[in-house]
Amino acid sequence: MRLPACLLLAAAVIALTACGGSSSIETSSTSADLVTDPIHLDAAGVDSAAINLKMGVGELTVSGGATSLVDGKLEYNVPAWKPKIVQSKDGHSAHLSIEQPSSDKSSGGNKKNRWTLQVADNTPVTFEIECGVGTAKLNLGSLQLRGVTLNVGVGEIVLDLRGHPDHDYNVKVHGGVGEATVYVPAGASVRATAQGGIAPVKVEGLEAHGDTWQSPDYGKARPTIDLEVEGGIGEIHIIR
Secondary structure (H helix, E strand, O other), X not given: OOOOHHHHHHHXXXXXXXXXXXXXXXXXXXXXXXXXEEEEEOOOOOOEEEEEXXXXXXXXXXXXXXXXXXXXXXXXXXXXXXXXXXXXXEOOEEEEEEEOOOOXXXXXXXXXXXXXXXXXXXXXXXXXXXXXXXXXXXXXXXXXXXXXXXXXXXXXXXXXXXXXXXXXXXXXXXXOOOEEEEEOOOOXXXXXXXXXXXXXXXXXOOEEEOOEEEOOOOOOOOOXXXXXXXXXXXXEEEEO
């Protein structure tokens, strides 16, 4: 769906402001040499994990397959974009928070900000992810998911949940101006609900039941995935 340029521009400014809490877009920072900050979180003694990611502008990639709880790297060439990283453990629960500072939202030119993370497949995990401007590829189907909350700003987001889940979980997608595509696993019982937004929510592989869409085996097959979508101006596509 094509949106008027003025609408996209206005929404982009809103998305940037919302991520940083600032009333203006700063462009004072200049790009420098690419810096790489490693990410490593040990899985020893951890029975569950919560991962919070907040990126104002850039490229985010998350997948499974880590040999530790979390492995990855954060690459950026704007010093003001150095992410704030908080790691903690509470008993057998681990928490990882990565947040891009709000002091500079400038983009374009040769500015780069890329986060690439791998997460262990065998540890139950919840995600809360906020993407302002940019792209995100979230290949989470191999993980032991216990919940996903995704806030979409301006850009393109792909949330791929296809795999073999072993537990019920909820997914919440708050749409913005960008496009979000959500792939759900064929072997799970799936129900999706959607509300709000200017663009329609497109659904493939699920049956319409009033204000919801359900897989033919909903309520019979296990596990169950409940997907709640709050649309914005952009387009959201759900595919089973």
